Amino acid sequence: MKTRRHPIVLDLPAGEGERSNKTKSLQQVQRLHPHLNPLPPGRGKGPNPVGIHYAVILLTFLLQFSAFAQTLNLPPRPADAPTGTAFAQSLIPLAGPSSSNNRNISAREAAICGQILQGNIPSWMRQLTLITTNGIVNGTNHTVSYYVTRDYLAIGSDTDYFLTPMTPLLGQYLANKLNCTMPTSKMVNHIWTAAPCKLAPSPIPWGPEMVTVPVFIDHNNTVRGQRFAVTNTHPLGTLVGGDKKDVIISGRIYTAFANASITKPVVIYGWHQLNGTPIQGVYNGHEETYADYSHGVRLVQMGIIFNGQPNTVTNILTNPNLAGVISNDPYYTSNTIPTPRYPTFNSTAPIITTPPAAQTVTPDSTVTFRAFAIGDGQLTYQWRWNGTNILNATNTTLTLINVQTNQAGNYSVAVSSSLGSANATAVLSVVPATPVQFETITKTTNGVELTLSGASGESYVVQASTNLISWKPISVLAITNGPLPFVDLEAIHLASRYYKAGHGSTSWLNNFESAAIGSGNTFLNPISSGSTISFLNTNAPTYAYVTNNLPSGNTSSKALAVGWTFTGVTNAWLRLTTFNAPQLPNPTIAFNQALLFDIYTSNSLHVAVGVRETGTSAEIGANGGDTGSIEWIGTTTTTPPRGRLVPAGEWTTLQFFIPHESVRAFTGDGILSSATGKGVLEHLAFTPVSGTTEHRVLLDNFRVIDLVP
Known part of the structure; x- marks a missing residue:
């Protein structure tokens, strides 16, 4: 007998609940397996006794109850579902x-x-x-x-x-x-x-x-x-x-x-x-x-x-x-509760609760329209383009591959049942891609100044080379309103320098906008790390919580506030770890990406990044685990790790180009490696410039960007 992998629900008519358990059990067997004809009471012998059937069916139900019935019967969460x-x-x-x-x-x-x-x-x-x-x-x-x-x-x-x-x-x-x-x-x-x-x-x-x-x-x-x-x-x-x-x-x-x-x-x-x-x-x-x-x-x-x-x-x-x-x-x-339920809505015609959204794309893109409706009866979907039914487009989603300008127009969905219908329309615009290009390039006494233009709202990775063979990313530029200037300070010392730029796909790890004020998020309290607690004054305030009290210069409404005080001992540093944090712990990153985040500090600091080599296969940003060696990137020292210098009193965007950064061992071997090419952002390493003053830091907009070839 196969075990059904869905809960068995017994909805007996009113009144049956007063009958004996034995009678009720036999009726349940008949309802669940009508091909079984239980013998009258007292006849349980013979080649097919009722007791055996009932025992097997009851065992089946119990197995289902313990193994399968504890899950809500809902589809997987859509990838583009709102938070x-x-x-x-x-x-x-x-x-x-x-x-x-x-x-x-x-x-x-x-x-x-x-x-x-x-x-x-x-x-x-x-x-x-x-x-x-x-x-x-x-x-x-x-x-x-x-x-x-x-x-x-x-x-x-x-x-x-x-x-x-x-x-x-x-x-x-x-x-x-x-x-x-x-x-x-x-x-x-x-x-x-x-x-x-x-x-x-x-x-x-x-x-x-x-x-x-x-x-x-x-x-x-x-x-x-x-x-x-x-x-x-x-x-x-x-x-x-x-x-x-x-x-x-x-x-x-x-x-x-x-x-x-x-x-x-x-x-x-x-x-x-x-x-x-x-x-x-x-x-x-x-x-x-x-x-x-x-x-x-x-x-x-x-x-x-x-x-x-x-x-x-x-x-x-x-x-x-x-x-x-x-x-x-x-x-x-x-x-007793004779009617143990509320009255429900009258039978309803379809209501489209998730209409398709308008989209603007460039040629050769893949477009997916999504719709969802509620209502009673059997719901059917039909997608249309400019009012004409699209053949075999009868699902809740419509996907168009390699779209061209002649496929622009009105895409609508009609949802129908025996009780009525509902319609919703979205406009698809297909526009030529905005080319990414260097508008100007000028050599100055400080280096080489370039101006990059591209599509508004997109990020571009700028790479440089001295021989057109070996390329190194030097900056990520986010285009907002018009061309963006950039100065290459390293070029002042070079005889020749070549540049190229390409679109970089961005994945967000955390911008704290959805987090509750006062809650812990991604990073633990500074005193949580046994590696560096001896460097901290534990009598002074330490904290890590989401705040909306931000200095000017950042467009976000929330950030993570972190505070601690060093004791003043030699080689002090702080390991601010994501290790199993209460929300968004151990965020997965890929080793072929750039890690970016914004930071504001009350006192100048050196900042490096600790990466744990978990070998995870999790999606970017998801919990990638807490086992594996840890390597530092973005520092050439280890006692303590001194990374990027962040000046006090202003917002700074730090960029770590992971495959091109210097690597030093923390608990690992000084070589960044993983079977899957992924690991987790395990910690930030903060090293003071000087003094025992209280440090107050704000962190925001953690994201990774794929580095173009």
Whole structure:
């Protein structure tokens, strides 16, 4: 017998939950495998006894429950999906707390729904956590096991995510789509008790703004800051409690209304303090279209194991002999919840939540349009060019290879179902590439001054040679508004010098814009490195956190603030490490790239880079691991490593051309090597110019650029 690799969900009709476990088990077997015809009770012998069939099927279900059923059934996160920060900002125009703005609330919730169903959630949220508990009902002890999401539903990447409040209508719609439910108040208590990571609630003063997206964003940043502060002991993906109130399943969805005029409410509960006391009791005084910053939706998988047998949350909650194990609702008989679900939206025609985006490209480019729609029934997609159907273009994406100017125009997608259709259009512009060229070249007393022009917003790697054979990168220039001047200081000492420039593809490691103010990010506190802690005054402040208090000269709104004080001993230096940092640790870089970042320092410093030779195959910027030797680049000394000199009091962009830099051993052999050509940015090495003064440094815009041949 093959084991099905999808959760088995048993949705028995109302009333069946009151029958005996033995009868129910046989009916479950028939439903799951109708070709098996169980014998009447008492007949379990013969060549094909019912007991054997049931044992095999139950074992199959249990294997599925433990091995496969703990994952949300969502597609992979799209490569171009927005981060939590970007998505949250996109919701601001759609905010609307009042009933007169229901259209806006609907648009906001449609956008949320579309992102989740596309798979734009953190990878650690896909994996569910097992909760096992027991309860006594009518003198009988029962055991139940169920899976829950590790935090409240969030949109975005693993480290840049938005814990998004939503109405119970959307929560129920998503639960139905994913074979889940929401928890009861008793299950909320179970989950909080089981959570290794308990966060203290962070309420804000009551006011009308608490239902607006800007407040959602502020609270999300606060909670993420709390969460990132404990990732060393509780990595992302640990079960979390205390950060939100739960939208719950309760009999009070349909009775015992707190407000007689509100008969279609949302029911909320929880937000446990660290002592286990919930801030919010069970409350149903808000409309079902209400959601404020404190609300969260945590999903519970519908299929559960009850007393060792497969069952569903719905069946247990509607059975007066069993409901008390997972419900303490006093509103109906024996803690039952006769209708353990919220009403959902009426059947809806397609709504395009991710329309295709306009694009401007150069000839020979590859273009991909993406669209996504939600709605009931079977959705079909058809792409069109200037109103004409494109043959076989019936997926959520449309990819055009080697596009030419005659392929420019309007590209639209029509999404249809039996309930209606929706359309969206994007314009494709194909324009000739802006040539990169040196506009002027002049020899001066300081060197050679060149002026480079190219496409605005692009970065170009300038290389130099003395023989047209061996080329060395000397600078990366980012074109903004018109030609950019550059001075080659080395050329003043050379008899001849040749130059060339080419486009360099940029990959961002971190610009801190999506990070919560006050949170740790990429680099650990200076005292975290045992290699250099003896050089630091541990009685003076040391820190590494994201700030928005920046001196002029940098276009960013946030950067990483780092501070420490040297003791004044000889050969002092600081190893500022990324080793398993709370957010974006051990970022992967390739050894054929240039590493660039911006730095501002209160006192002049020498800066070198530590690269760990992990041999990772991870994508650029992803966690590349924490094992392997470390080499220094950009320094010719080792005790201490003195790299680039950074002057005090101004923003400086440091550029390290990795394959062309001098290499010195830290824990390695002084040769930068890796089987995959990749490693990780392990640390920055700061060496003081002089003195024991407190050092305050700002770091920003870490990126790598592919070096052109």
